[in-house]
Amino acid sequence: MSITSMILGSMEAVISIRVSSVMVGATRLTALARSVESMICNGDLRGGASVRVLISLQGRATIAELQAGYLRLRR
Template structure:
């Protein structure tokens, strides 16, 4: 059982969020490019989180967690957005143990989210 009940029940990628983004932008290619950029930047986002937490730089960790939360929500990465919210809350409260647990799950679900985006959304546009 995860230390964050309910997060594992959320989808890695909710396609309806991506479809809504396509409609809001009025151009499916823009939504796809955003999803491609999100995927390409995953490693940098994760490294930024890890580095800021290792340095115990609360401001940088908060910024990285919020950025991950917002961008994940925009591409429909609901599970990752939830975990980033948990990390954000832990950082705000100085709870390093809970933050480390959230980061461990983010490191698992981040690549899985990117994989899901690439295989279930981005490849369909070809």
């Protein structure tokens, strides 16, 4: 896999996360995605990869929060 395809794939993934998190109001996840997007734009793929764990954790927290809100509305 070429570095160009790695950069493009990374950008596609992080933009998807950013847009989705904006749509559901997940501000912390949005901020993380913007940070990674900036890192990738500056050629820092390793820096972007280092935030991957934080994005995973925040993504799970966001899902739990959305599910809890949905369940409260259903009652």
